[in-house]
Amino acid sequence: MQKVAEIAQKRAIQLLNQGAVNRVLGWKKGEFPYDETPAVFASADELKDFVYDSFSSPNLSKYLIEESRKEGKVLAFLKPCDTYSFNQLIKEHRVNRENVYIIGIECGGMIDVVTLKNRGAVGLTGADDDGENITAHTLYGDVKVRKEEVLLEKCQACKGKKHVIYDELIIVNPQDEKPRDRFAGVEAIEAMTPQERFDFWRAQLSKCIRCNACRNICPACSCLQCVFDNPKSGVASKASPDTFEEQLYHIIRAFHVAGRCTDCGECSRVCPQDIPLHLLNRKFIKDMSAFYGEYKAGEDSETRPPLVDFSKDDVEPCIISDKGGDR
Amino acid sequence: MLKIKKSDLNKLYAAIAERQTLYIPCNVSGKVNYAVWGEGADVDLSTLKTVRSAKEVFFPQCEDIVSFKKEGKNISVKSDHKESEDFVVFGVRACDCRSFDILDRVFLSDPVDTFYKTKREHGTVITLACNRPEESCFCFAFGIDNAEPEGDIAAYFAGDYLYWSPKTEKGLNLTKTLNSLLLTATDKDNDALEKEQNNIRQTNERLPFYGLDLSVWGADGLLEKFNSEKWKELSEACVGCGACTFVCPTCQCYDVRDFDKGNGVQRYRCWDSCMYKDFTMMAHGTPRPTQMQRFRQRFMHKLVYYPSNNEGIFSCVGCGRCVEKCPIHMNIVKVIKAFGGEKNE
Amino acid sequence: MSVENKEFKPTIVAFCCNWCSYAGADLAGSGRMQYPADVKIIRVPCSCRVNPMFILRAFQRGADGVILCGCHPGDCHYSTGNYYTRRRMTMLFDFLDYLGIERGRTRVEWVSAAEGARFASVMNDFVKKVRDLGPNRKITDLRCKPVEKEGE
Numbered sequence: 001m002q003k004v005a006e007i008a009q010k011r012a013i014q015l016l017n018q019g020a021v022n023r024v025l026g027w028k029k030g031e032f033p034y035d036e037t038p039a040v041f042a043s044a045d046e047l048k049d050f051v052y053d054s055f056s057s058p059n060l061s062k063y064l065i066e067e068s069r070k071e072g073k074v075l076a077f078l079k080p081c082d083t084y085s086f087n088q089l090i091k092e093h094r095v096n097r098e099n100v101y102i103i104g105i106e107c108g109g110m111i112d113v114v115t116l117k118n119r120g121a122v123g124l125t126g127a128d129d130d131g132e133n134i135t136a137h138t139l140y141g142d143v144k145v146r147k148e149e150v151l152l153e154k155c156q157a158c159k160g161k162k163h164v165i166y167d168e169l170i171i172v173n174p175q176d177e178k179p180r181d182r183f184a185g186v187e188a189i190e191a192m193t194p195q196e197r198f199d200f201w202r203a204q205l206s207k208c209i210r211c212n213a214c215r216n217i218c219p220a221c222s223c224l225q226c227v228f229d230n231p232k233s234g235v236a237s238k239a240s241p242d243t244f245e246e247q248l249y250h251i252i253r254a255f256h257v258a259g260r261c262t263d264c265g266e267c268s269r270v271c272p273q274d275i276p277l278h279l280l281n282r283k284f285i286k287d288m289s290a291f292y293g294e295y296k297a298g299e300d301s302e303t304r305p306p307l308v309d310f311s312k313d314d315v316e317p318c319i320i321s322d323k324g325g326d327r
Numbered sequence: 328m329l330k331i332k333k334s335d336l337n338k339l340y341a342a343i344a345e346r347q348t349l350y351i352p353c354n355v356s357g358k359v360n361y362a363v364w365g366e367g368a369d370v371d372l373s374t375l376k377t378v379r380s381a382k383e384v385f386f387p388q389c390e391d392i393v394s395f396k397k398e399g400k401n402i403s404v405k406s407d408h409k410e411s412e413d414f415v416v417f418g419v420r421a422c423d424c425r426s427f428d429i430l431d432r433v434f435l436s437d438p439v440d441t442f443y444k445t446k447r448e449h450g451t452v453i454t455l456a457c458n459r460p461e462e463s464c465f466c467f468a469f470g471i472d473n474a475e476p477e478g479d480i481a482a483y484f485a486g487d488y489l490y491w492s493p494k495t496e497k498g499l500n501l502t503k504t505l506n507s508l509l510l511t512a513t514d515k516d517n518d519a520l521e522k523e524q525n526n527i528r529q530t531n532e533r534l535p536f537y538g539l540d541l542s543v544w545g546a547d548g549l550l551e552k553f554n555s556e557k558w559k560e561l562s563e564a565c566v567g568c569g570a571c572t573f574v575c576p577t578c579q580c581y582d583v584r585d586f587d588k589g590n591g592v593q594r595y596r597c598w599d600s601c602m603y604k605d606f607t608m609m610a611h612g613t614p615r616p617t618q619m620q621r622f623r624q625r626f627m628h629k630l631v632y633y634p635s636n637n638e639g640i641f642s643c644v645g646c647g648r649c650v651e652k653c654p655i656h657m658n659i660v661k662v663i664k665a666f667g668g669e670k671n672e
Numbered sequence: 673m674s675v676e677n678k679e680f681k682p683t684i685v686a687f688c689c690n691w692c693s694y695a696g697a698d699l700a701g702s703g704r705m706q707y708p709a710d711v712k713i714i715r716v717p718c719s720c721r722v723n724p725m726f727i728l729r730a731f732q733r734g735a736d737g738v739i740l741c742g743c744h745p746g747d748c749h750y751s752t753g754n755y756y757t758r759r760r761m762t763m764l765f766d767f768l769d770y771l772g773i774e775r776g777r778t779r780v781e782w783v784s785a786a787e788g789a790r791f792a793s794v795m796n797d798f799v800k801k802v803r804d805l806g807p808n809r810k811i812t813d814l815r816c817k818p819v820e821k822e823g824e
Contacts, residue, residue, distance in 0.1 A: 031535060032462060035656035038564040058655055063564070113651075122375075123461045125535055139462060139533060189770065198772025198810055203356040209379060209388065211600070213568040217654045227725070229605050235725070236605070238582055239597030241389040244732050244813040248725075251767065255724050258763060270654035272378055272570050273358050283770050287763060307763065310755035312745065317758060317780040320765040588815050589733055 001129060004106055004172050005052040008077060011103065011170065013044045015075055021101050022072035025063055027056040033127045034113045038063055040074070052077065054129045057110040057152060059264050061085035061095075062219040068096040076100055079107040081154065083163045084262035084298030085219035090165075091301045092260065094222045104163030106171040109147065109155040114274060116150045119143065131173075153278055154265020157182040164299055182263065186282050205246040207273035210239050214267035214277055220257040227252070250280060258284035259305035262298035291315055329491040329502070329509040330516055336489060340364050340417075342505055347451075348414040350384050352377045361416065372418050372484075375461055376648055380576035381423040382430060384416045385446045388573075389597045392442070392583065396591035408441055411449040415501065419454045421476035422466040422646040426576035427452065429633075429642050433579045451497045454478035457527060463647030465536035465660065471644060474527035485523035488516065536645075536660060543667050546635030553627060557665050562622035564655045569600030571649035571658070572625070577642045580606070601625045626662045682736035682802040684711045686795070687726065689719045691749035692784045693741030699788030707795040711739075718742065719780075720753030724764045727778065732813040737777045737802035741791070744782040754782070773810050776801050 012024045024047065028039035034055045040063075041047045059082045067074045078086060083104060089095040108131060116136055117124060123139030134150060136143045159182070161175040189197055215221045215228075227233045228249060240246045254261075254277075263285060267277040288295055292306040292314070331339055343349045344364050353362040354369040360377050361384060362368065379388075391407040431447065434440035454476035457464070466473050475481070479498035483490040491509055493502045502509065512520075531537060572578040582599035585592050599606055601624045607614060615621045633642035643659055650658045688694040694715045700707065716722055719742025730738045740761060742754040761780045769775040781794045 030656050031650075031660060035650070035653075035658075037656050037661075039560075040563060058564075062566070122459060125462050139530065140459065186770075192772075194769070194772045194774065196772070197770065201771045207356055207358055207360075207378075209573045211568050211570040211573045212603075213566070213570040213654045216566040216568040229603070231605065231608070234587070235729075237584060237586070237597070238599055238603075239389045241391075241586070241595055241597065242813050242815055244811065247771065247811055248728050248732070251728060251771070252725055255764060255767065266654075270568075270570070272574055272652045280767075283767060284763060287766050291762060292759070307759055308756075310752065310759055312755070314755065314758050315762060317761040317765055320762060320769060320775055321779045323769070323775060586815060590816075590818055593815055 001053045001108065001131075004170060005050070007170050007172065008052055008103065008105060009047055009050045012041070012047055012050065012075055015101065016044060016047075020073065021075040023067075023074050024050075025060050025067055025074055025076040026050050027052060027058065027060075027077075032125060034111070034124065040067065052105065054108065054111045054134075054147070055113070055127075057269060059085055059217075059219060059266050061089060061264075062217065062222075062266075064095050064100055065089060065219075065222055068099040070099075073099050073101055075103065077103050077105045078163070078166070079105055080161050080163050081107075081159055081262070081264050083165045084159065084296075085264050086298070087165050087301045088260055088262050088298035089219060089222070091298075091303075091305075092222070102166045102168075104166035104169045104171075106169075106173065106175060107155075107161065108173070108175060109151045109158065111147070111150050112152040112269070115152075116143075116145065119145050119150060121145075152265060153268050153276070154263070156180070157263075157265075157278075159263065159296075165301070183282060183286050185276070185279050186286050189279065189283075201247075202243065204275050205250055206243065207275055208240060208246050208250070209273060210237075210245075210249065211272060213270040213272065215253060217266045217270045218257065218261075219264060219266070220260045220262070221253070250277070254280040254284060257281065259288060259295075259307040260297055261285065262296075328512040328517060328520070329493075330488045330512045331491065331509055333484070333487055333489060335508065336370075339489075339505065339508055340368075340370065341366075342508055343415050343417070343501070346413075346504060348412065350381075350414065350416040352418050364417075372455065375420065375457060375459065375464075376646060376651070378574060378648075378652075380426065380574060380646065380648065381416060381419045382426055382576050384414070385427065385450060386430060386434070386443055386579065386581075389595055390442060391593060391595045393594045394591060395594070409445075411445040413449045413451070414446075415451045415453060417453045417455075417482075419452050419476070419478060420457055420646070421454060421471050421473045422464075422644040423576045424452060424454045424476055424478045425466075425469070425471050425644045426646075429577045429640070429644070430579055432637050432640075451480070451501050452478040453480045453482055453498075453501075456481070456483040456524065458484055458523065460527065460530055460534060461647065462535050463650040464531075464534060465539050465645035465647060467531050467534075467537065467645070468539040468541055469641055469643065469645050472528075473531065474524040483520055483523065485516075485520045488512075490516065490520050536647075539645075539660065539663060541630070541641065541663065544630040544634070544641070544663065545639050546631065549627075549631050549635065552631060552666065553623070555666070558619050558623045561657065561662055561665055562619040564657055565602070565618050565622050566654060567602050567604065567618050567621065568654060569598075569602050570652045570654060572600035572602060573598060574648040574652050576644055576646055576648070577629070601628070626659060629659065630663070680803055680806060681708075681710050682799060682805075682807070683734055684708075684737045684739065684795070684799055684802060685730040685735040686711050686713045687716050687719065687722050687738070687740045688713050688783075689721075689742040689749075689754075690715055690717050692743035692747065692782075693719075693791065695785035696741070696783040696787050696791040699785065700791040701788075703788045705789055705792035707792040708799045710799060711795050718748065718750055718753040719757040720748075720750070722757065724760070727764065728811070731777075731808060731811045733816050734808075734812065734818075736805070736808040737779070737798060739779045739781060739795075739798050741781050741783045741794075744784055747784065768811070774805050774808075776805050777808060 126137035
């Protein structure tokens with residue numbers, strides 16, 4: 001990983017010096033190994049703080065909505081899953097492709113700091129990643145864990161190591177594609193009884209503090225004004241004074257990104273209360289593929305997403321209402 | 328100084344809860360937050376930081392203020408203000424406890440916030456020393472001693488015991504009702520406790536933010552900081568969510584909203600965030616149209632405006648929640664340091 | 673007055689498209705066909721106008737069931753509106769089911785302007801099914817409950 005970061009940094013400086021791009025979107029070193037911040041670098045000097053390692057989880061595609069509309073070309077480093085988001089944004093005409101030079105960067109999976117801390121790395125001050133294992137340095141001694149076990153949810157269910165859009169690639173260590181089941185979590189909930197499902201979601205959603213982090217980090221949430229921020233909508237409540245509001249916010253948000261959500265997993269990563277929001281989005285992804293044919297948002301930048309498309313022999317909604325069972 | 332065996336803590340909780348509502352950090356659905364104690368509650372005092380801070384027991388995220396009801400041609404108005412019942416909040420860390428002072432200066436100064444005041448008067452705060460401070464902690468930068476917390480009663484874990492030291496009238500009154508459970512600490516106990524406290528203070532010195540220095544901050548140099556070029560770069564990545572404000576123990580901004588119930592109107596207040604673009608929205612629009620301005624507002628308020636109105640006291644207690652929870656990891660420490668807030672080591 | 677003795681009368685919201693289903697409802701009315709008075713009809717220009725938010729808001733404000741009626745697929749006044757409705761509602765209903773909300777509380781039916789009798793029978797059937805489910809407690813806003821219903 002160290003090597004990838006060096007190559008990326010060098011290449012960024014080169015492109016800046018050539019004048020091919022006038023700024024670079026990447027990750028900036030923080031106070032700890034894990035608190036990297038997305039940043040725009042404008043010079044070789046600023047790029048000294050550029051980092052790329054297993055804590056560079058923020059998806060930079062969201063920033064390109066604004067960055068690509070500014071003057072001049074921006075160089076953006078995108079991980080494989082980030083390229084899906086970018087493609088989807090092209091499809092929705094939210095980014096200006098001409099203004100972005102994409103370097104697809106290899107990804108060996110990103111680490112979830114919360115899980116790492118739950119595994120005993122309390123007081124985390126540093127971490128070494130040898131690809132297989134993570135050695136976390138903490139105030140109270142070292143903790144060694146298998147990397148696979150502390151990956152972010154989005155990496156546990158990795159969509160693949162292929163970049164779907166790029167101008168050039170930086171891949172030093174080709175990663176093996178491991179078959180991963182993205183929908184096991186959804187299936188587990190589907191297998192519950194309605195009351196169990198209700199109790200599960202009530203317990204999870206009642207943790208919500210309505211900080212809107214899930215919405216604001218989401219590349220698919222690109223509305224200039226969200227309905228939940230619009231005082232005229234009658235639902236802009238800023239907080240959830242009632243359990244209904246918790247349901248409303250998350251149902252509408254999941255529905256609004258249905259067909260556009262590339263499952264980049266940022267919502268679950270940023271949730272301060274660790275609500276498994278990906279389970280909401282993946283339900284839509286799973287259903288859409290089941291009912292309307294295999295579809296992966298962001299895989300290309302042309303095809304119509306299922307919810308803005310139709311076919312004359314689509315299934316009728318009564319297949320849900322009439323499913324029978326105990327309800 | 329009194330003490331109780333760790334294994335007897337459940338009896339202590341039960342004894343408190345028998346008379347008053349007891350709020351205590353509990354693990355609910357995988358996250359530790361303050362919750363009302365009941366039989367079988369999954370109390371978690373080892374997790375240092377609850378996601379939501381302890382302020383929510385005095386200043387809940389949502390609170391009904393007044394309701395209106397239409398009956399024929401009349402509108403009836405009913406205040407939702409109630410006198411609070413006595414309650415206890417247990418396990419408050421030194422930083423969160425100090426945050427109550429900061430909130431007091433806002434809510435208890437004229438005009439007094441009666442909703443807050445009644446809860447403050449009826450709440451007894453039991454603090455807990457931090458045996459294992461974490462990397463994101465920097466309470467010491469604000470003169471807070473995490474080994475010797477304030478509050479009505481201070482509690483400390485050391486060895487097999489929880490030590491208990493009442494500090495105020497309220498604390499003494501509560502202690503009286505628990506006399507049968509609490510033992511008197513011996514000299515040996517006091518030594519053990521002192522050793523533990525020294526341990527904590529030594530750990531503090533090893534913390535990454537130990538060198539944090541706020542001398543460049545405060546009431547002075549307001550315009551110079553306000554006009555600084557640095558805000559643009561610092562706020563560049565901010566996505567404008569409210570995670571930092573909602574986990575913050577000292578953020579006190581709220582919005583007042585009306586909910587149309589169909590048969591009347593419920594007016595309530597709820598936490599608001601200066602990071603939101605509709606914050607302090609007025610008829611003419613928002614006074615801070617860019618995210619940079621909103622970002623600057625948050626930190627200027629904590630580190631400049633508040634101190635200039637409150638004898639130099641910062642409205643940050645160094646709990647480090649925002650350091651851990653920011654989706655893109657921009658936080659108050661990075662801001663403090665960007666303006667030269669680090670001692671040369 | 674005891675609550676138990678009172679038969680539960682569900683509140684039903686029916687979104688009806690202007691061109692087919694609303695006319696169908698009209699026909700049912702002028703033909704004096706009986707269907708429960710608890711069905712509250714909201715006329716929409718096309719079934720496709722119904723945003724998932726409408727359905728949730730109906731539940732919030734006290735609906736026990738929500739039914740959406742549009743032209744038969746292929747007969748949409750705007751050619752294709754109801755095809756989109758069909759996909760959206762299939763998705764939404766399955767999602768509500770996933771959240772543990774009774775799937776019998778939501779329904780889509782295609783009712784043409786000529787199907788007055790069908791409109792009445794669809795409503796009768798839906799009201800009966802929702803009545804069997806009982807009051808909606810899982811997706812409703814407690815603040816909106818009428819005071820006298822409290823403690824129900």
